[in-house]
Amino acid sequence: MGVSQMRNSIGREGLDRPYEGPFKNVKTHAFVSPKKDLARKPVFSDNLDEVLDKLDLHDGMTVSFHHHMRNGDHVLPMVMEKLHERGIKNMTVAATSIFPCHSCLVPMFEDETVTKVLASYISGPVGVAISKGKLKEICHMTTHGGRPRSMIEGEVNVDVAFIAAPAVDANGSLTGSEGPASCGVLGYAHADAETAKKVVAITDYTSKTVNRPEISGHLVDYVVKVHSIGDPKGIVSGTTQITKDPVGLKIARDAAKLIEHSGLLENGMSFQTGAGGISLAVANELKKIMKEKKIKGSFASGGITDYLVNLLKEGYFEKLYDVQCFNLDAVESIKVNENHIKMSAHTYANINNPDNIVNKLDVVILGASEIDLDFNVNVTTGSDGIILGGSGGHADTAAGAKLAIIVSKLVNSRISCLVDEVTTVTTPGETVDVLVTERGIAINPKHKELIDKLKEETNLKIMEIHELKKIADFYTGIPEKREKSDQIVAVSEYRDGTILDAIYKV
Known part of the structure; x- marks a missing residue:
């Protein structure tokens, strides 16, 4: 089905029930994380390079990030610069959203450190660069619900998830509600923690206990303590x-x-x-x-x-x-x-x-x-x-x-x-x-x-x-x-993964 047909192919009946048109995937199910060892605890470190040395970093890998720090985020630039220095190529960046503070990705498109991007929202220099055809592969613009669906169902396989964690307790459990860079909640990072092959939490605050952690320590492989994960004023x-x-x-x-x-x-x-x-x-x-x-x-x-x-x-x-x-x-x-x-x-x-x-x-x-x-x-x-x-x-x-x-x-x-x-x-x-x-x-x-x-x-x-x-x-x-132009640089995905439209090079 072509893009023009897609634009008129969706059905919804009345106001009395949720949408269940042709894009509704009937394969509904509750999600159970495959990581079942509730007793496991992460390794703590204060050296990001040492942790990266322990990971299976390779060309073509997929790394993920979340955007709760929004335009105040320090973690994506910190990690990607380290991976860039190591000469890793053809990476996919699966970020929930990308902001102007993530402009470090643009030169990484040009030298093919990063060749594909998956995100639900992109603004600033990265959006301009993708629109101008700087990214080698087609960018996929998902919905906030489509992203966890794609991870849970194995369409997107993350090698390493890097989670900006405002607070981490002694068991490695994470919360967004404590610490100097508190962002409130880590709702977009759950699917990453539950499905990624390796999970690295990066934090600037550790405590013996934290109140109501959102992500259990058994889902985390490494915790890295750094000077700052970001500026919370940037979340506005x-x-x-x-x-x-x-x-x-x-x-x-x-x-x-x-x-x-x-x-x-x-x-x-x-x-x-x-x-x-x-x-x-x-x-x-x-x-x-x-x-x-x-x-x-x-x-x-x-x-x-x-x-x-x-x-x-x-x-x-x-x-x-x-x-x-x-x-x-x-x-x-x-x-x-x-x-x-x-x-x-x-x-x-x-x-x-x-x-x-x-x-x-x-x-x-x-x-x-x-x-x-x-x-x-x-x-x-x-x-x-x-x-x-x-x-x-x-x-x-x-x-x-x-x-x-x-x-x-x-x-x-x-x-x-x-x-x-x-x-x-x-x-x-x-x-x-x-x-x-x-x-x-x-x-x-x-x-x-x-x-x-x-x-x-x-x-x-x-x-x-x-x-x-x-x-x-x-x-x-x-x-x-x-x-x-006739060059597609990105696609707009519906919540079930259906391609709604193509975005062309400008």
């Missing part, structure tokens, strides 16, 4: 502040009213939103309605900000399920609040985990750099084709939630978010339910009952997506189509 993601822009606030109010009249806003509802200013404003508007109607939700989930922490404290939700902390208030909350619960990416979003959290979501609020007339969403590349992000949990949550809402300004800096065809399909349109903009709301035509209900009960400006596109074109004009 998004604006983490509610927008004050009147246009953004209007979008948020309309989105909240839509949720109120969707039939999903009731006791026990579940909710997820991102860290962007408009997304947080939606949560704030929803809070007002929940307060007025005395509604208490069951859980909020995903990457957690201080705003969601406050909703938990104030009793609007019973629990927070946290796979990564987006700011330092969230890091502090997860240390002390027993209802702020750590989870792995497998628990969060693996499509083949029957108990995954995203499939229990009622409502998710998401952003978009582009959305097209078939409701396909792009958050992977800019309109120029340069890689500037990636799915993360975008496609996972859109598929799992009963109501997936995209909030975006229709026109921003004379650029429309609404296009005829997105540059890259990150999230397939059949899993996207609503687009809320300042000029109107477009609802996926599959949901006729919802459209009729909103028109009858509200004054929201509901229109067809083609009508909304005409408004955008009036303000921006129709941009010229960018010519694509």
Whole structure:
């Protein structure tokens, strides 16, 4: 099936159940780690080179990293420079996400130290280099749930996992909630620890005991003590502040009213939103309605900000399920609040985990750099084709939630978010339910009952997506189509491993 066919091949029925269209892999199962010797303990060292000497380092190996330190991470550069010095070639880097602080990889593409990258999100110089064809092999852009699925099911085999561990106890157990570089939770590193042939934890803090470790010491082979694993200030993601822009606030109010009249806003509802200013404003508007109607939700989930922490404290939700902390208030909350619960990416979003959290979501609020007339969403590349992000949990949550809402300004800096065809399909349109903009709301035509209900009960400006596109074109004009090269540099993968789209060299 070609890329153009992929874009229209996904089915989703109604708002009353999680997505189970053609990309649903029916081979669901709970995961049991193959590492069963619970008595084993790691070797401790304060010399990274000595540990590397003990590993089976070889050309063509796969090494993995996680991104909980985000743009403050020191571990990936530290390790990769050491491997580069040793002359190892043709490595695959399987990182959960890559940030500007990981620019050391670019020259390693050029001398073929690194020839392949697997990641759920890429920004900064590495994204630019891949887009320009600097990487020898095709980069695979996964989802946050697709990554653990691929490791657990043996599609990706990691030779050595290097885990940035803010705190390690005497048994080698790891936590993100203690130490000077505390990042809150190590949710994305679980699959690496459970499946990699060798696991090396790198830390700058050891203690006799740690509270509620997330990764057991029996999964770890070596612990290396270093001066610093990173700057926790670098973990801050998004604006983490509610927008004050009147246009953004209007979008948020309309989105909240839509949720109120969707039939999903009731006791026990579940909710997820991102860290962007408009997304947080939606949560704030929803809070007002929940307060007025005395509604208490069951859980909020995903990457957690201080705003969601406050909703938990104030009793609007019973629990927070946290796979990564987006700011330092969230890091502090997860240390002390027993209802702020750590989870792995497998628990969060693996499509083949029957108990995954995203499939229990009622409502998710998401952003978009582009959305097209078939409701396909792009958050992977800019309109120029340069890689500037990636799915993360975008496609996972859109598929799992009963109501997936995209909030975006229709026109921003004379650029429309609404296009005829997105540059890259990150999230397939059949899993996207609503687009809320300042000029109107477009609802996926599959949901006729919802459209009729909103028109009858509200004054929201509901229109067809083609009508909304005409408004955008009036303000921006129709941009010229960018010519694509014929060299594929990356592919956008769905949560079950299906290739959604190709990304071409610029």
